[in-house]
Amino acid sequence: MNREAARGVSRSRPKMGEGGEEGRQQKSWRSVRTEKEEEQITQAFVVTLSLSSRVETAGLGKPQLETQKMMDGDKPWVLISEVGENGYLEEVIDIIKQHFNIICHRDFLKNPQLHGPKIQALFVWHTCPDPEPSLLSLLPSLKVVANGGVGVNHLDVSYITSLGVKVTNTPSVVSDATADMAMALLLASARRVVRGHQIAVDVQTTHLPLTLMGIDVTGSTLGIIGMGDVGYKIAQRCKGFDMKILYHNRNRRSDEDEQALGATYCENMDDLLKASDFVILGVTLTPETTGLISHRELSLMKPTATLVNVSRGLVVDQDAVVKALQSGTIHAAALDVTYPELLPRDHPLLGLPNVLISPHMGINTYSTIRRMVQTMVQSAVAAISGHPVPNEVKPR
Numbered sequence: 046m047n048r049e050a051a052r053g054v055s056r057s058r059p060k061m062g063e064g065g066e067e068g069r070q071q072k073s074w075r076s077v078r079t080e081k082e083e084e085q086i087t088q089a090f091v092v093t094l095s096l097s098s099r100v101e102t103a104g105l106g107k108p109q110l111e112t113q114k115m116m117d118g119d120k121p122w123v124l125i126s127e128v129g130e131n132g133y134l135e136e137v138i139d140i141i142k143q144h145f146n147i148i149c150h151r152d153f154l155k156n157p158q159l160h161g162p163k164i165q166a167l168f169v170w171h172t173c174p175d176p177e178p179s180l181l182s183l184l185p186s187l188k189v190v191a192n193g194g195v196g197v198n199h200l201d202v203s204y205i206t207s208l209g210v211k212v213t214n215t216p217s218v219v220s221d222a223t224a225d226m227a228m229a230l231l232l233a234s235a236r237r238v239v240r241g242h243q244i245a246v247d248v249q250t251t252h253l254p255l256t257l258m259g260i261d262v263t264g265s266t267l268g269i270i271g272m273g274d275v276g277y278k279i280a281q282r283c284k285g286f287d288m289k290i291l292y293h294n295r296n297r298r299s300d301e302d303e304q305a306l307g308a309t310y311c312e313n314m315d316d317l318l319k320a321s322d323f324v325i326l327g328v329t330l331t332p333e334t335t336g337l338i339s340h341r342e343l344s345l346m347k348p349t350a351t352l353v354n355v356s357r358g359l360v361v362d363q364d365a366v367v368k369a370l371q372s373g374t375i376h377a378a379a380l381d382v383t384y385p386e387l388l389p390r391d392h393p394l395l396g397l398p399n400v401l402i403s404p405h406m407g408i409n410t411y412s413t414i415r416r417m418v419q420t421m422v423q424s425a426v427a428a429i430s431g432h433p434v435p436n437e438v439k440p441r
């Protein structure tokens with residue numbers, strides 16, 4: 046699959062900087078405000094932050110609208126893209142506010158000519174549309190695009206850096222949470238936790254589901270494809286489950302790493318696919334890894350095997366996964382990432398009983414998000430002040 050196709054995930058959503066009726070209609074996933082609230086936020090340099098529906102989901106209160114005047118002349122301005130309909134958590138906003146004046150994308154669009162020239166930093170997430178040249182051209186003072194997350198496949202790094210703008214990401218701080226999520230998916234899929242929950246809460250249920258069988262995790266064979274930081278941490282966790290650990294990676298890890306994990310390197314990915322009870326994908330999405338797992342690879346897997354993906358949806362050929370699950374070529378799939386995200390409600394994956402899907406929430410823990418934003422702020426401040434930039438991403 047080519048790069049354009051790989052970028053198809055963000056294409057399904059409005060691009061940053063896109064105006065027009067179509068763009069506005071597509072933005073219906075963003076939160077809706079009353080007219081009075083709209084009036085409040087049209088003042089120049091007013092920051093409107095809609096608090097996260099995640100906060101509500103977490104039982105911490107309803108999302109609210111907080112409108113603040115922040116005209117601290119000493120602080121540079123950051124344009125923050127909204128994270129889908131979720132907005133930013135309040136405490137995360139507080140971290141940013143210590144160093145920046147903030148304008149959110151929605152308010153920026155109301156008067157880009159006014160706001161654009163003073164913006165020096167742009168904060169984006171993998172859930173956000175790619176900042177298009179049309180947006181970047183409105184930001185003549187931009188010094189840095191700071192991405193929340195390690196994967197930058199949604200950004201055209203070559204183009205952005207060609208403008209003299211630095212790109213940064215947040216490696217390592219995401220690894221533990223993402224590895225935990227891989228374990229959550231693996232365990233929940235193997236032991237059919239979601240189905241069990243459905244049965245337990247079903248008012249019709251009168252008997253314990255003694256025929257609802259899972260598969261063993263302890264003592265099984267795990268194959269990790271992509272042994273970077275996340276893969277390494279998954280292996281650490283699986284060692285505690287007495288799993289036999291195989292891995293495939295561009296570069297073989299050191300002897301010390303292999304010994305510490307009790308992991309065996311498979312130079313040939315096919316060997317790993319044939320031998321594993323669980324295959325976990327932890328690779329970065331690049332042109333080389335796009336469509337890495339397709340019909341042939343799935344056909345090599347055991348019919349009892351489970352595919353777990355915490356990297357990017359486009360690393361697998363999703364149609365091939367649907368077929369493999371329907372035909373029993375593999376036993377199950379547990380996916381934190383898909384394409385697009387979210388899947389259309391009529392997507393065949395959503396109707397399969399042997400699929401567990403979560404909506405790309407690998408990094409969603411409070412401390413992880415906090416550390417990610419701290420990292421973004423640190424990198425952006427360095428870029429703006431002309432210091433060496435931590436976590437700089439160079440074009441490939």
Ligand SMILES: O=C(O)C(=O)CO
Nearest residue numbers: 194195196219407408
């Ligand atoms: O770190 C990343 O790239 C993520 O996708 C976070 O979930």
